[in-house]
Amino acid sequence: MTNRRNSMPTLSLAADGPTLSVDAFLFALKVMLLFFAAWSLVGTVALQIDGRGITGPAWRDAIVGGLAQGFMYGLIALGYSMVYGVLGFINFAHGEVFMTGGMAAYFVSDALFDVGMWESAFPAAFLIALISAALVSTVVAVLIERVAYRSLRAAPRLIPLITSIGMSFFLQYAVRGLFGDGFKTVPVLPTALQDRVSIFGLEIEGIKLLVIVTAIVSMVGLWLFVERSRTGRAIRAVAEDKEIAGLMGIDVNRTVVMTFAIGGAMAGVAGMLWAMLFRKVYFLSGFLPGIKAFTAAVLGGIGNLIGAMLGGVTLGVVEAAGPTLLQGLTWSVPTWLAYALGVGAAAMSVLGLLRLRERDARRAGTNLGMIVFGVIGALIAFTKLPGADVYIPGTSQLKDMIAFVVLIGVLMIRPVGLLGERLAVEERG
Amino acid sequence: MSRRINNIRRLGVLMVVLALFAAACGDDDDTTTTTAAAGGEFVPGPLGFVEVAPGGAIQIRAHQSITGETAPLGTDQVRGVELAIADFGQIHGHDVALGTVEDDGCAAEGGQAGAQAIIAQEGVIGVIGTTCSGAGAAALPVYSDAGMVLISGSNTSPSLTSDLLGTAGDNYHPGYYRTAHNDFFQGGAVARYAYNELEVRTVAAIHDGDPYTEGLASAFRAAFEELGGTVSVFTAVNKGDTDMTAVLTEVAAGAPELVFFPVFQPEGDFVIQQQGGIAGLEDVVWMGADGLKVDDFLVLPETEGMYFSGADLRLDGTAVTGVSYSQFRANYEAAYGEPPVADFHAHTYDATLMLLSAIRDTAFVEDDGTLKIDRQAIRDYLTAVSGFAGLTGTLSCDAFGDCGSAKISVVFHEDPADPQATKTNVVYSEAGGVAG
Numbered sequence: 001m002t003n004r005r006n007s008m009p010t011l012s013l014a015a016d017g018p019t020l021s022v023d024a025f026l027f028a029l030k031v032m033l034l035f036f037a038a039w040s041l042v043g044t045v046a047l048q049i050d051g052r053g054i055t056g057p058a059w060r061d062a063i064v065g066g067l068a069q070g071f072m073y074g075l076i077a078l079g080y081s082m083v084y085g086v087l088g089f090i091n092f093a094h095g096e097v098f099m100t101g102g103m104a105a106y107f108v109s110d111a112l113f114d115v116g117m118w119e120s121a122f123p124a125a126f127l128i129a130l131i132s133a134a135l136v137s138t139v140v141a142v143l144i145e146r147v148a149y150r151s152l153r154a155a156p157r158l159i160p161l162i163t164s165i166g167m168s169f170f171l172q173y174a175v176r177g178l179f180g181d182g183f184k185t186v187p188v189l190p191t192a193l194q195d196r197v198s199i200f201g202l203e204i205e206g207i208k209l210l211v212i213v214t215a216i217v218s219m220v221g222l223w224l225f226v227e228r229s230r231t232g233r234a235i236r237a238v239a240e241d242k243e244i245a246g247l248m249g250i251d252v253n254r255t256v257v258m259t260f261a262i263g264g265a266m267a268g269v270a271g272m273l274w275a276m277l278f279r280k281v282y283f284l285s286g287f288l289p290g291i292k293a294f295t296a297a298v299l300g301g302i303g304n305l306i307g308a309m310l311g312g313v314t315l316g317v318v319e320a321a322g323p324t325l326l327q328g329l330t331w332s333v334p335t336w337l338a339y340a341l342g343v344g345a346a347a348m349s350v351l352g353l354l355r356l357r358e359r360d361a362r363r364a365g366t367n368l369g370m371i372v373f374g375v376i377g378a379l380i381a382f383t384k385l386p387g388a389d390v391y392i393p394g395t396s397q398l399k400d401m402i403a404f405v406v407l408i409g410v411l412m413i414r415p416v417g418l419l420g421e422r423l424a425v426e427e428r429g
Numbered sequence: 430m431s432r433r434i435n436n437i438r439r440l441g442v443l444m445v446v447l448a449l450f451a452a453a454c455g456d457d458d459d460t461t462t463t464t465a466a467a468g469g470e471f472v473p474g475p476l477g478f479v480e481v482a483p484g485g486a487i488q489i490r491a492h493q494s495i496t497g498e499t500a501p502l503g504t505d506q507v508r509g510v511e512l513a514i515a516d517f518g519q520i521h522g523h524d525v526a527l528g529t530v531e532d533d534g535c536a537a538e539g540g541q542a543g544a545q546a547i548i549a550q551e552g553v554i555g556v557i558g559t560t561c562s563g564a565g566a567a568a569l570p571v572y573s574d575a576g577m578v579l580i581s582g583s584n585t586s587p588s589l590t591s592d593l594l595g596t597a598g599d600n601y602h603p604g605y606y607r608t609a610h611n612d613f614f615q616g617g618a619v620a621r622y623a624y625n626e627l628e629v630r631t632v633a634a635i636h637d638g639d640p641y642t643e644g645l646a647s648a649f650r651a652a653f654e655e656l657g658g659t660v661s662v663f664t665a666v667n668k669g670d671t672d673m674t675a676v677l678t679e680v681a682a683g684a685p686e687l688v689f690f691p692v693f694q695p696e697g698d699f700v701i702q703q704q705g706g707i708a709g710l711e712d713v714v715w716m717g718a719d720g721l722k723v724d725d726f727l728v729l730p731e732t733e734g735m736y737f738s739g740a741d742l743r744l745d746g747t748a749v750t751g752v753s754y755s756q757f758r759a760n761y762e763a764a765y766g767e768p769p770v771a772d773f774h775a776h777t778y779d780a781t782l783m784l785l786s787a788i789r790d791t792a793f794v795e796d797d798g799t800l801k802i803d804r805q806a807i808r809d810y811l812t813a814v815s816g817f818a819g820l821t822g823t824l825s826c827d828a829f830g831d832c833g834s835a836k837i838s839v840v841f842h843e844d845p846a847d848p849q850a851t852k853t854n855v856v857y858s859e860a861g862g863v864a865g
Contacts, residue, residue: 057708
């Protein structure tokens with residue numbers, strides 16, 4: 001029997017069927033995602049040149065809107081990343097921490113409005129509301145750590161994850177029970193913020209500028225704190241290796257509490273900004289932003305603070321500009337380009353065939369994929385692609401789908417996220 | 430010897446089994462033998478019947494949107510139901526009980542859950558509901574299979590009844606009736622107003638994917654294109670969306686003169702508040718429908734200058750109870766401390782009156798005061814309604830349950846500080862598709 005096994009026939013792939021097909025399929029999926037992304041981008045540029053795209057001011061508004069939204073996602077994502085870095089699990093209740101910050105912002109701003117301070121001394125009122133929101137979120141975050149997660153410190157990481165899901169529901173419905181299920185409307189902003197402000201030659205809505213500036217200031221403050229202060233160093237040490245950090249004399253419990261507190265404070269700031277921008281908060285406000293911020297944290301590289309911010313901004317901009325970019329698919333590919341792509345696909349097919357002769361079992365599936373889908377791609381490129389008329393109704397309804405498909409794409413092509421993960425020593429390879 | 434005993438055992442088991450079959454498949458006593466004892470001719474129909482004991486109450490239910498952002502729409506209608514029950518009085522000496530109002534949540538989940546809760550209760554003859562067509566589409570199959578009737582004062586989606594040309598809608602089931610208009614009328618009225626009165630030629634429409642908003646936006650698009658106009662953007666938001674940058678950018682790219690967005694709160698709030706931040710929408714006329722014609726939305730300063738389509742509330746009908754619309758408003762305000770908050774209170778009042786009239790006119794009264802109400806008879810009565818005097822006009826039901834008088838109006842919103850004035854500031858109206 002061993003003799004048979006050692007003398008492999010010339011074209012045997014030395015890998016089993018299911019693995020091959022999965023590898024080939026994944027390869028095809030990555031190629032398709034890249035192809036459609038490239039088509040959208042090139043198509044958008046081509047349509048823009050043609051004069052059939054959206055106007056410059058519309059692009060500006062879309063991107064600024066995306067940045068404002070993205071910075072808020074980034075602030076929330078910081079909390080997810082920090083907790084994952086230090087404790088190794090995803091705190092699903094963090095979205096609700098953000099929501100309580102938003103609710104606090106509503107109550108404080110409403111009270112200030114009744115007193116008249118909201119209109120007469122807006123900067124001071126804004127700061128008071130901001131600090132209140134951050135405080136409330138911090139308290140909630142520290143409380144849930146103490147109540148739900150501290151006793152599970154030694155448990156397998158799935159347990160606190162499930163607990164956090166339960167905590168999320170608890171917070172949502174506690175807020176609903178206490179404050180009702182209707183939307184709370186935040187008081188009107190002063191007209192100075194509703195008008196456009198001219199900065200660097202761009203005309204941006206005042207409120208969006210405020211959101212972006214506040215978020216950047218908070219983020220810079222956080223980064224300085226984590227990098228320069230003793231507590232920040234302690235957090236990084238505990239994130240690196242909890243046991244050794246404890247042996248070095250760092251109070252692990254206190255550091256974990258600080259982590260939750262800082263993440264909570266950032267979420268509270270995000271909650272205040274959300275309330276200012278959208279003017280409505282309710283008990284389920286934290287659900288969808290929480291999920292999106294979590295994906296932003298993963299997108300940027302989990303455990304990585306700058307990655308969390310970058311992931312958030314990327315997600316926000318993709319959500320806002322994505323539907324417009326998707327319209328790029330309506331640009332009909334010119335024949336010469338289609339033929340060039342067909343030739344490229346055929347070349348890929350040949351390359352796959354050549355690489356098969358290396359008999360590398362790990363790449364066998366990819367090579368097989370290159371052959372099969374190279375042929376299919378070439379056929380489609382030569383027949384269906386020239387002048388293809390794609391019509392997508394209502395792309396704006398697809399904005400969430402676009403955002404998550406981008407996430408899936410990035411993770412398929414670069415699983416560690418954009419800036420790479422920062423994991424504790426227990427989790428690394 | 431043992432084989433004989435086995436055979437006898439087998440025979441015994443066979444006889445027992447046959448006897449069970451006979452008992453199960455034979456006629457039930459209930460459905461055939463009551464007549465002789467009562468001395469009358471009560472013949473129950475295929476859907477069964479409800480029996481109300483002497484001194485007992487006749488059970489009907491309400492299934493409306495009573496929590497969340499759409500609560501004003503549903504609460505307004507529940508009040509209409511309560512006033513109708515009070516005005517109609519007793520039926521053959523029995524009180525009418527409303528029970529607990531179920532919440533439809535303005536979504537399919539609420540429609541499904543509420544319907545399951547109601548059909549589990551004893552002796553419910555009919556349900557006044559739902560508020561939202563999305564909930565109605567999910568609730569109707571449940572009610573229909575249970576033999577009940579569902580009469581809505583605010584569902585307007587054409588998919589729940591028909592296309593007015595004889596083809597049943599996708600969500601139609603027997604036992605459904607409504608006193609509100611079919612949205613083919615409303616979409617057509619909006620299109621005619623935009624084309625003929627406002628003289629716009631390029632429009633955009635935004636819906637949110639549920640049967641009501643999509644049905645109305647589609648009806649608007651079809652009618653507007655038939656008049657010769659162009660619908661440059663027909664798109665949607667998702668319920669729960671807060672950031673409207675993407676959809677507003679898409680709408681701005683189509684350079685419309687008017688945008689019709691028949692959505693609900695809070696999506697409508699976000700759209701109208703964020704449209705100022707998108708370049709290209711400066712001169713656009715914004716138009717909403719009855720989902721946004723509520724006080725909470727009208728007080729927003731950004732809504733100034735908007736138009737709203739909805740039911741025409743300049744009503745001059747007198748209902749079978751002898752109550753006119755102005756008297757109804759007075760009673761409403763006396764009972765609840767505020768004027769009606771949304772559009773469909775009068776329609777729901779009429780819907781309740783129709784159900785109560787059906788019960789009164791088809792009930793079989795026994796000598797001891799027991800009422801027997803046949804479910805099929807209720808449906809037959811409602812389908813045959815013609816010339817019924819309601820607050821909203823003279824109602825007649827077609828084969829698919831559309832009973833409304835189809836009075837549509839367009840109002841103009843001048844002053845966010847005075848929402849009540851807007852609701853009577855009619856700039857255009859139609860009745861049954863005819864202007865004037």
